[in-house]
Amino acid sequence: MPKDQPVLDLSPHVSDEVRKTTCYMCACRCGINVHMKEGKVAYIEGNKDHPVNKGVLCAKGSAGIMQVNAPSRLKAPLKRVGPRGSGEFEEISWEEALTIATDWLAPIRAENPEKLAFFTGRDQSQSFTSFWAQHFGTPNYAAHGGFCSVNMAAAGIYTMGGAFWEFGQPDWDYTKLFMLFGVAEDHDSNPIKMGIGKIKERGAKIIGVNPIRSGYNAVADEWVGITPGTDGLFILALVHELMKAGKIDLEYLAQYTNAPVLVDAETGLLMRDEAGKELVIDRNTGKLTPFDQQGVRPDLSATHRHAGITHKPVFHLMAERYMSEEYAPEAVAERCGISAERIRGIANEIARVAFEESFELDQEWTDFRGETHSKMTGRPVSFHSMRGISAHSNGFQTCRSLHVLQILLGTVEVPGGFRFKPPYPKPATIHPKPHYGVTPGKPLDGPHLGFVHGPDDLALKPDGTAARIDKAFTWENPMSAHGMMHMVISNAHAGDPYKIDTLFMYMANMAWNSSMNTRGVIDMLTDKNEETGEYVIPRIIYSDAYSSEMVAYADLILPDTTYLERHDCISLLDRPICEADAAADAIRWPVIEPDRDVRGFQSVLCELGARLDLPGFINEDGTQKYADYADYITNHIRKPGIGPLAGWRMGENGLQNGRGDANEAQLDAYIENGGFFVEHIPEGANYYKPWNMAYQEWAVGMGIIDKPEPYLFQLYVEPMRKFQRAAEGHGERQPPEHLRERVKTTMDPLPIWYEPFEDSAVDVDEYPVHALTQRPMAMYHSWGSQNAWLRQIHGRNPLYLPTNLMQKHGLKDEDWATVSSVHGEITVPVMEMAALNANTVWTWNAIGKRKGAWALEEDAPEVTKGFLLNHLIHELMPPKGDGLRWANSDPITGQAAWFDLRVKIAKATTPPSESQPAMPPIKSPVGTGPSELKWKTKP
């Protein structure tokens, strides 16, 4: 034994205080414990009581301390003094900044509010920012969903009233087979890792479908290295096999979906009674009846003959389509890059687990027909997916296919399957429709974004042109439920559909990684009208906490705080953090005060709104209504009894949850409770939610819905048929001729697969390789990148090539290759990766940085060797010679088709000194960071 083993203090002081708030190192919104020493942040860990992360925390979350002290933090409002893109700014006061903004915006509001385009990026306050935009009166508002994952969200809502991630989650406690499609290591972050850990502990199986075997796919039991863009085809082959074998849940389909609803053979619309209720044939009586009557046994098989015409139920149409040999494994294998034997093996495993490992919970529940069931039947197969399958031009139909597969198996909202999280499930029909009615000096006539149910709901002006600058809700992309942020700059620059005056953006790095065609977008932002010498996009206001690339391209900068210096609410009105068993919301609060002249963007909007006399932001006497965002969070009433936060509201007899009046001490109650509120769903109400009356009534009490809204899952999406029917020539509102065929083909009310548009638009022999990006688990694109700890983990992003392509092109690790698409060319370092689809290359998203941004030095690897794939992707398809602009987007929702990209690769014979294109540096408005960090709070 060593004679002088030192005596250690085994119980050192940990912190003076723990402040509990919500993480914002990515969009996952975990609860964090911020340990404070001497008023400084000493350590950040996960909050064990929090419903999202239950104590765990990812690398990003734990690195929050490096975000709060990042040298890239903006320090004060800035006014541009040099040309756009130069980075030449002068610091100004908030008074001057708000005066400039008011002087720019007030005339727009008075004369033509559509001249303001207000788009927010990874904003977690959309119910607030949209409220502001609505009161301003512009139709031009959206957040980043259009370039992220709207296909998944919209396909889910139209099909079953919710989708993945924020809408729902696998039943981690009971699932026995978990199938993961195209998830790029986030969306969502900790809950999926926790879930994977949980099901692995039970020995359940994971199948990963992804061209790249990293992250979650690396621990999957089975890896299916599918060809990008063919997921829908693979899924429909599984549907083919399962239907053919009768391995589908007939009772579930008959009771809870529109499979038995009759389709009018003449119109393709669903048959309804006079009250508009869908009609089925009752198998007990053989009679036509509304689907929701007590005792009705909807018949999946029976047809209805009337006036010489036979009307079939949806299920017949599905059998006719999916049992066709077109979807047989042999027919799809080559395109998917998966052998027919493997497809059949996977279908077999799904069938086995869903039906042989089925189980029952002894839990009584009553459905919307008034029938009480003594048990809940588990179908322990669950699915999850995000951008990988949705960021394609066939993404909406692919996401629909996946939802339909789940429903055919009867595994949605049952034990072991996929479960919704409040406020979902919610049928598409109770969401708002898009609003675009502009009146100078007045608010818009309703919320901007919503769900269309036919051509009449499109956002078109009387002359048929787009009402919105991004052309959302037009014939080009009728169901663009999240807007199309990626088209705003391009359309505004082209003056198509009209010119705007001011572009106002928040947390969206459009001059870099958040845009397709980065170089082109920079040119659009700096382009001047030759005659007037004015910028084509005359004014740009931007709010960000950090010195991002976009800052250099704005005229006025409103510096935001970091996430530990601000109030926020993660609201049930917005992007909720609920769990399948509970409703939950949360706040952020300033656990530290900013040491710079910066303000939370939402508080700035409260003041700007008052200066502009926006009705929602002033009192009757014209004074400012909300002093700041905290005041809004506490006192805003969206509709009677409903405000941004559901917990600790004021009732007649004291505090209550869900509905109630404003409570001045509400934020204190949240802080006291660890920064969040959670209300559990009662036992027996927590499965079968769309049809379970106990859940429906609970949701009404919580203020989630105003009355019970049970509904059928929409295997057949009738609104799509309405668009298709218009394209066939029916109705007054007709698509333009150049879109008629496309609407007819793509708006199929039952899922289809078609080739990604880029595959048809470019010569795939010349551009044979698929190119993708993924997000690493330890770095959030954009604002993670200047984090001193995280950039040591992900400071480089080589282009990963599969072994066969490395050999074919004579490449070795760290060689350089030129990668070209039909649109552009980059020259970048490469690295071999064997666990990769043989025809796919990929890199990490948004590691590459512009010189001068993010307070990085000019020799930072992000700058010298990092790169963006964005240079290869255009927001428009190559010209077809018809003089028209065809967007590189899904034709149904307008989702940016990032992952349709096709490239060719060649070894760079003369390696460049830096990744190409190398853009000139921008002047940093914040300088660069220190040369050494020795991080410790001094006690």
Added chain:
Amino acid sequence: MTTLPTSTQKKLGLVIDLDTCVGCHACVVSCKGWNTENYGAPLSDQNPYGGDPSGTFLNRVHSYEVQPDEGAAQLIHFPKSCLHCEDAPCVTVCPTGASYKRVEDGIVLVNEQDCIGCGLCAWACPYGAREMDAAEKVMKKCTLCVDRIYNENLPEEDRQPACVRTCPSGARHFGDLGDENSDVSKLVAERGGFDLMPEMGTKPVNQYLPPRPKDTMEEFDILAPYLEPVAQDAGGFLGWLDKALDKLPGTSAGGAN
């Protein structure tokens, strides 16, 4: 030269599940955050915003591709920190006694007051688990969060290493590997946990659990056992459907009109 204790009362260590580790680096950064603030000198970073940034980390995750003889390549995420070896060569090589193994629990530590920054221990460690802090010039290594696991200022449930507490997928386990009845020892026995590089003779306390076999699902040429067709085409399927529907509960009669 420094001597090792002949035995320790406990063998505290980590069990790391390579089947479950998704390679997210949560443990790496949580460790950095706790340990820069706590035990000894801060974990410094050189050029944190410049070219070739490099800092001190006590725990790192490496990823390795494995190409089996048959089938697709695999990716293994491999977290690595000090394994708190029973025969720790980093201790015996230390010229000042700064490196030592605790008698109570077997944790290998560096007493920074006595560390002269000679780096011999890092050379002696076959795992590359020690890092010299470039600012402080002292040797840094995993402390198994010795200032957490007994810390009475922390709630009892938090008295575990930071990396274990934060691991989202539950791939890291902490306990006494000297007690065969401990949860970690049972886990090692159940899952076939193994020593890292046993040939080095260091007798590491930390154990790794192997990845489960991958890509083993059966493939089916034509007839898969659960996919026997009820019909070959839509017509036959509808015939089957009618019969199947009769078997559903609550249906009194078949009927079509």
